Amino acid sequence: xxxPCGTFDETYAKDMAIVRTWRHWAALIAALLGLFxxxxxxxxxxxxxxNNLAVTIIAVLGLQIVSGYCGQISFGQAAFMAVGAYASAxxxxxxxxxxxxxxxLSGILTGLFGLIGGAPSxxxxxxxxxxxxIAIHFVTMWLILHLDITGATGGLNPAPPSIGSYSFDTDxxxxxxxxxVMLIMTCGAxxxxxxxxxxxxxxxxxxxLAAQVxxxxxxxxKMLAFFISCVYAGIAGSLWAxxxxxxxxxxxxxxxxxxxxxxxxxxxxxSIPGVFFGAIFIRILDxxxxxxxxxxxxxxxxxxxxxxxALGVTAFGVVIVLFLIREPRGLAHRWEIIKxxxxxxxxxx
Amino acid sequence: xxxxxxxxxxxxxxxxxxxxxxxxxVLVYKSTRxxxxxxxxxxxxxxxxxxxxxxxxxxxxxxxxxxxxxxAVILGWGIERFAMRPLIGQPLFAAxxxxxxxxxxxxxxxxxxxxxxxxxxxxxxxxxxVSIHGVPVPLSHVVxxxxxxxxxxxxxxxxxxxKVGLGMRATAEDHQLAxxxxxxxxxxxxxxxxxxxxxxxxxGIALANVMDISYPLPYVGIKxxxxxxxxxxxxxxxxxxxxxxxxLLENVSAGYLDPLVGGGVKEVAAYVLLLLILxxxxxxxxGLVRIERI
Numbered sequence: 001x002x003x004p005c006g007t008f009d010e011t012y013a014k015d016m017a018i019v020r021t022w023r024h025w026a027a028l029i030a031a032l033l034g035l036f037x038x039x040x041x042x043x044x045x046x047x048x049x050x051n052n053l054a055v056t057i058i059a060v061l062g063l064q065i066v067s068g069y070c071g072q073i074s075f076g077q078a079a080f081m082a083v084g085a086y087a088s089a090x091x092x093x094x095x096x097x098x099x100x101x102x103x104x105l106s107g108i109l110t111g112l113f114g115l116i117g118g119a120p121s122x123x124x125x126x127x128x129x130x131x132x133x134i135a136i137h138f139v140t141m142w143l144i145l146h147l148d149i150t151g152a153t154g155g156l157n158p159a160p161p162s163i164g165s166y167s168f169d170t171d172x173x174x175x176x177x178x179x180x181v182m183l184i185m186t187c188g189a190x191x192x193x194x195x196x197x198x199x200x201x202x203x204x205x206x207x208x209l210a211a212q213v214x215x216x217x218x219x220x221x222k223m224l225a226f227f228i229s230c231v232y233a234g235i236a237g238s239l240w241a242x243x244x245x246x247x248x249x250x251x252x253x254x255x256x257x258x259x260x261x262x263x264x265x266x267x268x269x270x271s272i273p274g275v276f277f278g279a280i281f282i283r284i285l286d287x288x289x290x291x292x293x294x295x296x297x298x299x300x301x302x303x304x305x306x307x308x309x310a311l312g313v314t315a316f317g318v319v320i321v322l323f324l325i326r327e328p329r330g331l332a333h334r335w336e337i338i339k340x341x342x343x344x345x346x347x348x349x
Numbered sequence: 350x351x352x353x354x355x356x357x358x359x360x361x362x363x364x365x366x367x368x369x370x371x372x373x374x375v376l377v378y379k380s381t382r383x384x385x386x387x388x389x390x391x392x393x394x395x396x397x398x399x400x401x402x403x404x405x406x407x408x409x410x411x412x413x414x415x416x417x418x419x420x421a422v423i424l425g426w427g428i429e430r431f432a433m434r435p436l437i438g439q440p441l442f443a444a445x446x447x448x449x450x451x452x453x454x455x456x457x458x459x460x461x462x463x464x465x466x467x468x469x470x471x472x473x474x475x476x477x478x479v480s481i482h483g484v485p486v487p488l489s490h491v492v493x494x495x496x497x498x499x500x501x502x503x504x505x506x507x508x509x510x511x512k513v514g515l516g517m518r519a520t521a522e523d524h525q526l527a528x529x530x531x532x533x534x535x536x537x538x539x540x541x542x543x544x545x546x547x548x549x550x551x552x553g554i555a556l557a558n559v560m561d562i563s564y565p566l567p568y569v570g571i572k573x574x575x576x577x578x579x580x581x582x583x584x585x586x587x588x589x590x591x592x593x594x595x596x597l598l599e600n601v602s603a604g605y606l607d608p609l610v611g612g613g614v615k616e617v618a619a620y621v622l623l624l625l626i627l628x629x630x631x632x633x634x635x636g637l638v639r640i641e642r643i
Contacts, residue, residue: 132627135620142617314457320450325435
């Protein structure tokens with residue numbers, strides 16, 4: 001681990017700490033305060049944007065664990081999120097449970113569902129596994145569309161969460177559920193990867209046969225990776241369902257899964273800050289395209305009436321191609337370079 | 350019985366089209382070791398170029414075909430030169446992800462060009478039904494199928510008897526060995542992408558004659574990938590056989606299972622098949638089983 005000159009870790013606890021110096025603590029507290037005060041002064045659309053972003057970050061964190069750390073590329077994250085959203089909606093609407101029970105329960109149910117999704121990873125990997133998860137995506141979405149309990153094409157309308165008579169029914173209110181959950185999940189992911197389990201994941205990613213030779217139980221750890229990743233997806237789905245109060249198969253297409261993978265590529269595989277960089281970068285790109293496209297449509301009438309969706313997809317694709325070619329290790333790597341060079345300033349090495 | 354034969358025949362015809370897409374993917378995989386998701390889009394672009402040439406511009410069909418294939422040549426060359434070549438030396442998985450990014454780029458352009466509507470050729474192939482041994486089958490399916498078969502034969506001949514074909518076979522065996530015998534692997538990659546784009550475009554045109562040019566058309570590319578996996582990624586005959594199997598399975602299962610589960614079996618049958626292949630025989634019917642060493 002890199003340290004600024006003159007900083008010494010005298011105890012083991014200090015050596016392992018994530019937040020190291022008083023500057024880190026100050027920055028962390030300031031950032032948390034800023035986050036929690038945001039709905040009080042922030043404009044409405046910023047709060048809505050943050051809610052959306054936080055849900056995305058939870059889903060991408062899960063993907064980072066299974067794909068970035070354990071190396072099992074999954075295109076199924078959108079379908080797993082759909083399972084979480086539907087589980088939560090069904091538990092609250094038909095099971096009569098409250099949101100606070102349904103949230104963790106839908107996470108665990110999705111995790112169990114993910115064990116089915118992760119089963120092919122025992123025999124196949126790399127591109128073959130990616131194809132298997134695409135198949136799982138389509139089969140899952142087909143089931144959701146054709147079962148009675150999910151409301152088929154009509155979807156479901158879960159109620160917003162509430163405590164007593166206080167209902168978290170606006171964007172500003174549900175912000176105080178989504179963002180703390182996001183922070184807890186981030187903490188969980190950050191700590192998970194430096195435990196025995198996390199090291200086993202990284203060993204499997206780097207070479208699964210070598211890991212097995214060293215005594216890592218491939219079956220157990222691959223399934224665990226899929227389970228944890230799907231718990232994240234399920235929680236993200238549940239939050240999403242109660243935030244927008246509509247669950248519909250159209251919200252979870254293969255394109256969404258591709259967006260999540262794209263965020264990983266842009267942010268950097270195998271890095272928790274990378275999840276934040278990637279998600280923020282892609283979401284801002286999306287917003288930019290949304291605001292620019294009406295102007296473009298005015299200048300170039302041949303683009304049609306509403307080119308936003310198509311232009312967004314194109315811009316996203318171009319960004320991923322550029323990142324794969326120019327910056328394959330993502331923004332997180334660039335961030336490390338910037339940190340190292342500011343630490344060493346004015347020296348080059 | 351007649352119903353079964355009719356379903357099977359239509360399925361085989363559609364399967365021929367899937368096989369064409371799969372052949373395009375197998376071509377690229379054999380020499381470059383890259384699995385391409387982008388072929389669904391190349392295919393749709395071929396169909397779209399053809400549509401633009403013959404309907405809005407009013408060109409005769411043969412000229413339109415030339416325009417569409419010329420467009421496919423440029424597209425294939427451009428993809429190889431500007432998107433795939435910079436990734437040589439990177440992990441193959443990055444190249445796979447790159448093809449999916451290309452899929453997205455072209456998906457956006459495709460939607461823009463289509464403007465949310467769906468276009469059809471109003472059947473430039475002669476319409477109507479023909480009867481094969483007393484079973485009626487749409488003529489457009491038959492013609493498309495014959496195109497697929499003859500294209501496949503042409504490719505097989507090219508691989509067998511031309512110098513470029515020999516170079517491609519050598520490149521498929523081993524890149525470094527091919528390079529050391531004086532074959533320019535780079536230009537082989539270029540040629541392969543161009544040929545495969547042309548094959549995909551022909552598949553797209555034939556397919557668009559059977560189904561419309563609309564938003565789901567590029568996703569047939571994923572079915573092409575399933576077919577390629579079923580037959581084995583290295584195997585051209587495997588792609589043909591896989592296409593026929595998938596077409597047959599989709600149509601027959603839809604014909605018999607739809608009344609039982611209330612429709613939509615056709616959309617999911619291919620993916621169930623894919624899961625089964627990957628679980629039981631991941632390298633496909635004729636693919637090479639890779640042995641891994643640490």
